[in-house]
Amino acid sequence: MKRAADVVIIGGGCMGASVAYHLTRRGVTDVVLLEREHLLGTGSTGRNAGGVRHQFSNAANIRLSIESIALFERFSDEVGQPIDFHQDGYLFLLSTDSSVDAFRRNVALQRSLGVDVEWLDAAAATALAPGLQADGVIGATFCRRDGIADPNGVTMGFAKAAQAAGATIERDTEVTGIRVIGDRVTGVDTSKGAIDAPIVVNAAGPYAKHVGRMAGVDVPVDPYRRHIFIARAPAPASTTTPWRVPASRIMVIDFETTFYFHREGAGLLFGMGDRNETSTFDTTVQWDFLPQVIEVAVKRLPALADASVSHAWAGLYEVTPDANPIIGAAAGVDGFFLINGFSGHGFQHSPAAGRVLADLIVGRDPKFDLTAFAHARFAAGTVAGERYFV
Numbered sequence: 186m187k188r189a190a191d192v193v194i195i196g197g198g199c200m201g202a203s204v205a206y207h208l209t210r211r212g213v214t215d216v217v218l219l220e221r222e223h224l225l226g227t228g229s230t231g232r233n234a235g236g237v238r239h240q241f242s243n244a245a246n247i248r249l250s251i252e253s254i255a256l257f258e259r260f261s262d263e264v265g266q267p268i269d270f271h272q273d274g275y276l277f278l279l280s281t282d283s284s285v286d287a288f289r290r291n292v293a294l295q296r297s298l299g300v301d302v303e304w305l306d307a308a309a310a311t312a313l314a315p316g317l318q319a320d321g322v323i324g325a326t327f328c329r330r331d332g333i334a335d336p337n338g339v340t341m342g343f344a345k346a347a348q349a350a351g352a353t354i355e356r357d358t359e360v361t362g363i364r365v366i367g368d369r370v371t372g373v374d375t376s377k378g379a380i381d382a383p384i385v386v387n388a389a390g391p392y393a394k395h396v397g398r399m400a401g402v403d404v405p406v407d408p409y410r411r412h413i414f415i416a417r418a419p420a421p422a423s424t425t426t427p428w429r430v431p432a433s434r435i436m437v438i439d440f441e442t443t444f445y446f447h448r449e450g451a452g453l454l455f456g457m458g459d460r461n462e463t464s465t466f467d468t469t470v471q472w473d474f475l476p477q478v479i480e481v482a483v484k485r486l487p488a489l490a491d492a493s494v495s496h497a498w499a500g501l502y503e504v505t506p507d508a509n510p511i512i513g514a515a516a517g518v519d520g521f522f523l524i525n526g527f528s529g530h531g532f533q534h535s536p537a538a539g540r541v542l543a544d545l546i547v548g549r550d551p552k553f554d555l556t557a558f559a560h561a562r563f564a565a566g567t568v569a570g571e572r573y574f575v
């Protein structure tokens with residue numbers, strides 16, 4: 186293993202891979218990416234729903250989406266990897282006056298930034314997603330350029346392109362300590378020995394707080410378990426009527442309950458937040474949560490009553506107090522950079538977030554107002570968070 190590098194990146198999920206890729210594109214190729222697991226992308230990145238959307242409440246997140254989606258659209262040409270990107274749209278269903286008021290303001294913001302978002306009534310929403318039951322829905326929003334993509338393809342695309350440009354990727358290598366002299370980072374200790382480096386990037390996903398502590402830095406990111414369930418279509422012989430689910434891969438989100446679904450092959454992928462969940466690193470599937478999800482789910486998509494759940498998994502959201510990420514220099518330790526806390530929507534922002542951080546590392550102006558993502562915002566108490574937290 187190399188014993189010195191210009192940049193060490195801790196974590197081989199979509200964030201670490203994106204930073205490595207964008208650094209090499211800026212001519213910084215003496216980069217070592219360290220991943221403690223045997224494979225890249227097996228943390229949160231390997232367990233997510235693949236959703237990609239422009240629809241956020243915070244202008245900085247909308248800007249990350251605009252840039253990231255543009256790269257997803259040309260990913261296979263530019264990065265060299267197919268990512269199975271389907272832009273069948275994201276449909277948000279709203280059932281309370283307060284949500285409608287907030288979404289009206291947010292749609293105005295999204296449109297002011299150039300995003301084409303439609304405001305729909307319940308009938309138009311059900312027309313877009315056959316099989317949907319829209320009782321109580323008093324408004325909906327839809328963006329056609331939103332969609333779903335393959336997180337593994339994105340991560341491997343970035344990682345392979347970075348490697349081809351000279352970056353080194355070390356798997357099965359755990360970072361156990363970060364060396365700091367005075368207020369400067371000087372390198373890392375790993376399960377395979379030390380690496381000297383003037384710049385270290387924390388891309389450790391739900392473990393960001395733990396890695397931050399190694400450098401004496403408080404990174405306010407906590408892990409929360411989220412489940413994904415896969416429903417199999419009923420066998421044709423077991424039902425007399427066709428299975429009423431959308432044929433497209435439209436992502437539908439019931440904003441009040443956070444129940445969401447999209448087509449996954451012949452079946453359906455669905456999930457819902459658990460409002461009673463406390464912070465945990467446990468990713469065991471809680472099968473006793475499934476009945477609560479199904480109770481909500483069948484009201485919106487009755488076809489789920491006829492389906493069997495074939496499998497499920499759980500992963501970790503990496504959540505900050507205001508549901509916005511932290512992108513940039515760590516306050517208090519020179520050379521230590523953070524790309525953490527994407528609060529359930531990080532996969533889709535990995536292209537732009539990695540680009541912005543790479544620019545900061547090489548001293549280029551990222552041309553992006555990072556106020557909402559600054560590490561120092563928590564200490565300063567100035568937070569304008571994200572409301573589209575699903």
Ligand SMILES: Cc1cc2nc3c(=O)[nH]c(=O)nc-3n(C[C@H](O)[C@H](O)[C@H](O)COP(=O)(O)OP(=O)(O)OC[C@H]3O[C@@H](n4cnc5c(N)ncnc54)[C@H](O)[C@@H]3O)c2cc1C
Pocket residue numbers: 195196197198199200201219220221222225226227228229230231232233234235236237358359360361388389390391392396411412413499500501502503524525527528529530531532533534
């Ligand atoms: C159920 C679920 C659904 C989701 N759905 C979506 C969605 O639809 N759209 C979306 O955009 N986002 C979604 N997300 C969020 C998204 O998955 C995350 O925001 C994103 O994957 C974070 O990427 P990351 O690279 O920061 O973290 P990770 O993918 O977790 O990568 C961090 C890596 O760091 C490694 N690591 C940690 N500590 C060390 C150490 N000490 N030494 C070496 N390596 C270390 C870990 O092994 C891991 O591989 C979802 C998440 C979950 C759990």
